[in-house]
Amino acid sequence: MTVQAEVAAAANELARAGLLIGTSGNVSVRFGDRVAITGTGVILADCTEADVTVVDLGGAVIEGRLEPSSEIALHLAVYGGTSAAAVVHTHAPFSTAAACVLTELPVLHYQHLALGGAVRVAPYATFGTDELAANVLEALAGRQAALMANHGSVAVGSSLRAAIDNAVLLEWLATLHQHARQFGEPRALTAQQQNDVIEQAIRRGYGSPQERQ
Ligand SMILES: [Zn+2]
Numbered sequence: 001m002t003v004q005a006e007v008a009a010a011a012n013e014l015a016r017a018g019l020l021i022g023t024s025g026n027v028s029v030r031f032g033d034r035v036a037i038t039g040t041g042v043i044l045a046d047c048t049e050a051d052v053t054v055v056d057l058g059g060a061v062i063e064g065r066l067e068p069s070s071e072i073a074l075h076l077a078v079y080g081g082t083s084a085a086a087v088v089h090t091h092a093p094f095s096t097a098a099a100c101v102l103t104e105l106p107v108l109h110y111q112h113l114a115l116g117g118a119v120r121v122a123p124y125a126t127f128g129t130d131e132l133a134a135n136v137l138e139a140l141a142g143r144q145a146a147l148m149a150n151h152g153s154v155a156v157g158s159s160l161r162a163a164i165d166n167a168v169l170l171e172w173l174a175t176l177h178q179h180a181r182q183f184g185e186p187r188a189l190t191a192q193q194q195n196d197v198i199e200q201a202i203r204r205g206y207g208s209p210q211e212r213q
Pocket of ligand 1: 091127
């Protein structure tokens, strides 16, 4: 499978999961000094490898028939400033709703810690701008995801699979937060409880299949 086909398959999967709606959102993968990113205006549920554009780390198009996504500056800023191998940007409903209200998404559930801690909401800036890219990069420090005020979500990962999973996890956590609020003010895990989760996860190899001894 080409890198372009992998990006297209990721866009299709995230559209089926309800995270990418119509043409909103974008997916990219870094390979060496190149980035494959969904083209602008593509209906992501129908995205094919021909709809994915390859650029260099400066954003110059190397291959592809479409202009790269309008959020290319955001993707390039993440690759320039982190070790991420893939970036997923969505306007997923609960993540975006949370980003319209909160300044950070607190850790209510231990699974949240896979994202590195409370998810920060990057200050608002116009889509496609370097200002927005810089705000998001700052919000991503030490995290695998960030929210973008009144806009959406960004998830990164050490692989395309990890970035997809992190985007889905963030949407689940935003949904959980919204549901929890129906009952009253949610309890966040304390710093000690969060540390205990991380220690236990390391001890138990949490998240990977365990062969019986
Ligand atoms: Zn967007």
